[in-house]
Amino acid sequence: MRSRTRFKLVLAAALFTMPLPFMASARAQGCAPVAAIAPSHLVEAGKLQLAINPTLPPQQFVDSKGELQGLNVELGNDIAKRLCLQMSFVRMDFPPMIPALQAGRFDGIHTGMFWTEERSKILFLVPYALQSISITVPANSSLKLADPDDLAGKTVVIEVNTYQERWLKGLSDDLVKRGKAAINVRGFTTATEAMTALRAGQADAAALLDYMAVDMTRRGVVKTELFRLGGAPSAMAFRDRSVAEAVAKALTAARDDGSYGKLFDRFGLTQLPADQPFAIRGTGPG
The missing domain is CATH 3.40.190.10 (Periplasmic binding protein-like II)
Structure with a gap:
């Protein structure tokens, strides 16, 4: 033992x-x-x-x-x-x-x-x-967007090398073909940097993934104007x-x-x- x-x-x-x-x-x-x-x-x-x-x-x-x-x-x-x-x-x-x-x-x-x-x-x-993609604006913005065409001539921030960037540039090219103003797409390395630029007044709107837009809208950081665009x-x-x-x-x-x-x-x-x-x-x- x-x-x-x-x-x-x-x-x-x-x-x-x-x-x-x-x-x-x-x-x-x-x-x-x-x-x-x-x-x-x-x-x-x-x-x-x-x-x-x-x-x-x-x-x-x-x-x-x-x-x-x-x-x-x-x-x-x-x-x-x-x-x-x-x-x-x-x-x-x-x-x-x-x-x-x-x-x-x-x-x-x-x-x-x-x-x-x-x-x-x-x-x-x-x-x-x-x-899919949502278009958001600063919480204090007066900008109203009824459909994606309303982004013509606007400055929109995105994270570079993303689906959002390709989708937005495709939309901009289509607007130009239809005689409308192009979208000024501004790219940043991260989504955080893009949102910082938006909140600093350097853009009219941001193209975000839906779940990010939902989270930031819930927290009062932004308002979501367009929801579930594109999709992949x-x-x-x-x-x-x-x-x-x-x-x-x-x-x-x-x-x-x-x-x-x-x-x-x-x-x-x-x-x-x-x-x-x-x-x-x-x-x-x-």
Whole structure:
């Protein structure tokens, strides 16, 4: 009996002093992933590294303690858990994300990026939500907009390299063809900078994703004049097909057990329609 007790004490002491990576590996052995990813397909074995631009509340933002919060953060953590991987977010602005992903700095992009035909040919894109555009004005603005044509001749701020920018420039080109004034589109590196410019009186309006407009209108920062313009799926992007396929399976599992729907309902974002499976959309690179 004493020898057994002594063995248990020695084992407990060994576990207490065991290196953290070994303990993490031991925990991982007890996890059954919904889809296995070979370590060679990840930038770092055992870890899912995703780039995120935390300037878009409530989808992704940094709280007063400097911690990441929002739907994309919670969804990313859930996906990693289902794949038995450690989640690691890489904070950075959106413009350099795609080149950095292609260079192998991280495994994927999870920042509410819109799906486009061009991107689907250079990355493995997995749509996971639907997004559209709202046009907002400062809370004290007297500007009234009945339809998108009323933006002719107005200055509108946007975050560069986004669906909002392409949609707005397309609208501006169409207005010019119809003999109306062009829209003065002013781009900023982040949505936060664009909103700062709007509130400083440097623009008439801002083109935002719907969920951002809803959040900022609720907080009294802006007024939403036009809602649900355009529209396209937002997607996660990956450099490796097997990682993208595994993430799609994790999303499917989350939809099947109801956690995906509950998360989107809690944050007020639009789910990918139930008749659309989570899968790579597009050819992908090569």
